Amino acid sequence: RITVLLCTNMTGTDRLPMFVIGKSKKPRAFSNFIPKAHNIQYTANTRAWMNAELFNSWLSYFDKRLSRRVALIMDNAPVHKVMVPLRNVEVIFLNPNTTSHCQPLDMGIIASFKRGYLSKLLFHQAVEVMAKKAFRYSLDQCLIFARDAWYSITNTTISNCFWEADIRRSEQD
Numbered sequence: 001r002i003t004v005l006l007c008t009n010m011t012g013t014d015r016l017p018m019f020v021i022g023k024s025k026k027p028r029a030f031s032n033f034i035p036k037a038h039n040i041q042y043t044a045n046t047r048a049w050m051n052a053e054l055f056n057s058w059l060s061y062f063d064k065r066l067s068r069r070v071a072l073i074m075d076n077a078p079v080h081k082v083m084v085p086l087r088n089v090e091v092i093f094l095n096p097n098t099t100s101h102c103q104p105l106d107m108g109i110i111a112s113f114k115r116g117y118l119s120k121l122l123f124h125q126a127v128e129v130m131a132k133k134a135f136r137y138s139l140d141q142c143l144i145f146a147r148d149a150w151y152s153i154t155n156t157t158i159s160n161c162f163w164e165a166d167i168r169r170s171e172q173d
Helices: 051-063 111-128 139-152 155-166
Strands: 002-005 017-022 040-045 068-072 087-093
Touching: 017 139, 040 051, 040 139, 051 087, 111 139, 111 155
Parallel strands: 017 040, 068 087
Antiparallel strands: 002 017
16 A cells, blocks of 8 residues: 655646655565655655655655745645645645545546556556566556656646636736
8 A cells, every 4th residue: 555645736847756655664676666766755654644744744845845935735634734834835725525626636637647557557467468477566666657647647637627626827926
């Protein structure tokens, strides 16, 4: 099991590397695999779930990489407690039970990511079957498939999802 955090701007031109939470700090699959070298942030905890400590660690990373002020739209999950000082990020929490109606990633970006991941997984499986090989997937392979799926989502898809969520640029933005 893993948890994946995805973050992008409204045009899709500035996507953050996937933030992945696994169960093991040093999975066996990572013996020759360095996630950062593949543009993936990886961390671990016993349940592979987001918690307040990991969230604030990611939020600090996000804030430090910015050179301008941004609004970060998030659902109001209990682990999303801002406990670090932020210079460049204003966190805007959605009202309870509104996430699927107004959060851009829930308007189609996550679904597109999952479709892309499954497509890459099934293609690899088909190649293995045609070569009459047994197919097994390791965590490093799956993370590469997920990373490729994340970066294969078109900027148009991302923009359309923000538009659908009624988040639009104004002339003064």
